[in-house]
Amino acid sequence: MHKATESASTSRRPACSAGDKSLVVENLRKEYTRGKPVLKNINLTVAGQCTTAIIGPSGTGKSTLLRCINRLIEPTSGRILVSGQDICTLRGSDLRAARRRIGMVFQEYNLVERLSVMENVLCGRLGYISPWRAWLRKFPQEDIERAYDLLDMVGLTEFARARADELSGGQRQRVGIARAVMQQPHILLADEPTSSLDPKTSVEIMELLREVASVNDIPVLVNIHDVTLGRRFADRVVGMSKGDVVFDGVPGDLTDEHLKLIYGGEDWLA
Missing domain, CATH: 3.40.50.300 (P-loop containing nucleotide triphosphate hydrolases)
Structure with missing residues (x-):
């Protein structure tokens, strides 16, 4: 050996x-x-x-x-x-x-560029809500509150309403991490x-x-x-x-x- x-x-x-x-x-x-x-x-x-x-x-x-x-x-x-x-x-x-x-953080971020940072984080809950709620992007209030907590954790609270394509690479990766953790x-x-x-x-x-x-x-x-x-x-x-x-x-x-x-x-x- x-x-x-x-x-x-x-x-x-x-x-x-x-x-x-x-x-x-x-x-x-x-x-x-x-x-x-x-x-x-x-x-x-x-x-x-x-x-x-x-x-x-x-x-x-x-x-x-x-x-x-x-x-x-x-x-x-x-x-x-x-x-x-x-x-x-x-x-x-x-x-x-x-x-x-199983949360996943990707090398190339895999964000929806036209959506806001908050909406991208909330995408981590799509597997938990009905298709019509997902299409209308109507998330429970508790999910919204948790998303804000996660944005605070990754240091992006002030960017909640910004589009994903306005962020730097490091900021995008932080959104990707928050989205993955949003899945619990x-x-x-x-x-x-x-x-x-x-x-x-x-x-x-x-x-x-x-x-x-x-x-x-x-x-x-x-x-x-x-x-x-x-x-x-x-x-x-x-x-x-x-x-x-x-x-x-x-x-x-x-x-x-x-x-x-x-x-x-x-x-x-x-």
């Missing part, structure tokens, strides 16, 4: 509280082309308030993993349990109900949420995601290319290479040898 791989198998994992809000991935496999797996029997358990950074080179399956978890793409085999329910077995209305428990999810997934942002804003977004995990008592999984940010803000780091998990432990256990195994090459750190 490679030295770094051996260390990874015995890495310490963070002591996060295990509550009802949890994610368990068992033997997850994804093939776009038969016999050529992008994900190779991934096993992962995340619970409590843990912020988990998933690192690895482009094309190694990080985004595919998140998209399997929220069923944007279909796994080839395996199980994905969100708060104890296997979402791989669900279809139709049952799947739509399960997706309400059991887990939150973030796919490269800092890739289009400057260093200062990237730090602010990672701080905010960690706060979301703590305040809402939910696991947050973040795909991230910036290893330094991942180490700084995550309770746990999962390193992927060629569709496999090759490191899983606390940031302090992530060594240069592990990074060479994850990213390849002997001098990439230079």
Whole structure:
């Protein structure tokens, strides 16, 4: 066994509280082309308030993993349990109900540009109201009050009536986070949420995601290319290479040898 791989198998994992809000991935496999797996029997358990950074080179399956978890793409085999329910077995209305428990923050924000910031945040409740209320954008008062609370949390209260296309990239990502939390999810997934942002804003977004995990008592999984940010803000780091998990432990256990195994090459750190 490679030295770094051996260390990874015995890495310490963070002591996060295990509550009802949890994610368990068992033997997850994804093939776009038969016999050529992008994900190779991934096993992962995340619970409590843990912020988990998933690192690895482009094309190694990080985004595919998140998209399997929220069923944007279909796994080839395996199980994905969100708060104890296997979402791989669900279809139709049952799947739509399960997706309400999975918040998603996208790399490119995925906001409705012509709508206001407040309306975009309230979109997080569309799965909870009737189609005619959604079409008329008639939300319960308690949802509106919660949306204002979340805008306060992300520092955008004064922009509530502004159109989404008037915001900066960092502000848009904050709206995306507020919208995801508006779902009252059991887990939150973030796919490269800092890739289009400057260093200062990237730090602010990672701080905010960690706060979301703590305040809402939910696991947050973040795909991230910036290893330094991942180490700084995550309770746990999962390193992927060629569709496999090759490191899983606390940031302090992530060594240069592990990074060479994850990213390849002997001098990439230079």
